Every structure is written in structure tokens, then in C-alpha cells.
Amino acid sequence: DAGVTQSPTHLIKTRGQQVTLRCSPKSGHDTVSWYQQALGQGPQFIFQYYEEEERQRGNFPDRFSGHQFPNYSSELNVNALLLGDSALYLCASSLSGIGSYNEQFFGPGTRLTVL
């Protein structure tokens, strides 16, 4: 049973470029959340997708957008990259519903470096 997978593992971009990160959730999970983690800090919530719609959004600008596909996989897009967007981007999957306790399982992350 594959866990959460993310691609690519590492990515180097320059300021102003656009990037797309991809995530496949754990088998049986229907909800995908994205987080940004700066070095030495806890992850910060970007947004969550459920039933192909953005269900909740954190305090991130509109340059950050996403999508969820019918097979529950998800993409995170960041436009007009800034140096400050350099971070580890984590995808987490979970199962929505009573009794789930919002347990989120994380992928290995994509390390984005903006030069």
C-alpha cells in the first residue's frame, strides 16, 4: 500500500517563473492538504482540497493555487516566484468523515529553491 507520493523531489527555479508540484494521496484517502515549511519551522497550511474543490485556505496570496483531480491526486501551482517561496512543500492526505480525527499523512516533500 503506497503512502503519499510527491514529485519532483527537488526543483530549482528563478524569480518570476512558475512551478507545479504534484501529489498522489494514500490509497483510500479523499482529501489533500498542502503545507509550506521553512527550515527549522513547523509547516504552514496553504490550502485543502476535497471533492475537487478548495475547502479551506490559509494565509497565502493568490499566486498559490491548486487543483484536485477525480482520482484525488492534486497539484500545487505557484506563479511569479519570489525568493521567499524557497521552502519544503509538503502534501498530506486524509480521509474526511466522522471519526477521522483529521489524521493527516505526509509525503516526503518537494524542496523548492528560488534563485
Add this chain to the structure above:
Amino acid sequence: TQLLEQSPQFLSIQEGENLTVYCNSSSVFSSLQWYRQEPGEGPVLLVTVVTGGEVKKLKRLTFQFGDARKDSSLHITAAQPGDTGLYLCAASNGSSNTGKLIFGQGTTLQVKP
């Protein structure tokens, strides 16, 4: 704004010592998770606590959820070098069992042989 404050932020101990990490907030949470993260990898879920006063044990790790569901602690007995990593607490707000997890800033644990 709901915040989770972890303490200490950094801990360096010798193999065999005991330690406790604290996770505190002024908000009530429906559930709280503890994760462990190694450099360059994603956080790995260790435990979920949901009931006030709940205690869960995972080998040498003991997790406790406060009676008022506002705080939690992680106690490690006889720490080993393999316990080295970043320990994160995370919680869901109020009555929700979906949506964002709010994370503490993490406790970096270094266990020296």
C-alpha cells in the same frame, strides 16, 4: 489566531536520559497529533489524542492530552540516538475534524551516543 507553543525549541541530551516536550495553547482542540520529522523528509505521524486526560504509550514514548484539551506532552524514556529528529505537535481547531492542522514550531532533539 490559534497558536501552539512548543518547549523547549532545542534539546541535546546523552543516550539513556529522559526528556519531556510540551505543547501548549490557549485554545481548545478536537484532536492533537504528534509527528516526528527527519531532515529532508516529511513528518511521520506518531500518535493522535482526542480525549481530555488521555494517555497513550508507544514503546518508550508516552503522550498525554490535557484535561481541557488545550495542551499535550511527549515524554521519552531512556532516549536513544535513533530518537534524534524534529518533534512537532499539530492540532485541529474547535469542533472540526477536517481542515487545516495548526503546527507548533517544533522541538529539535539531539541524542548523543
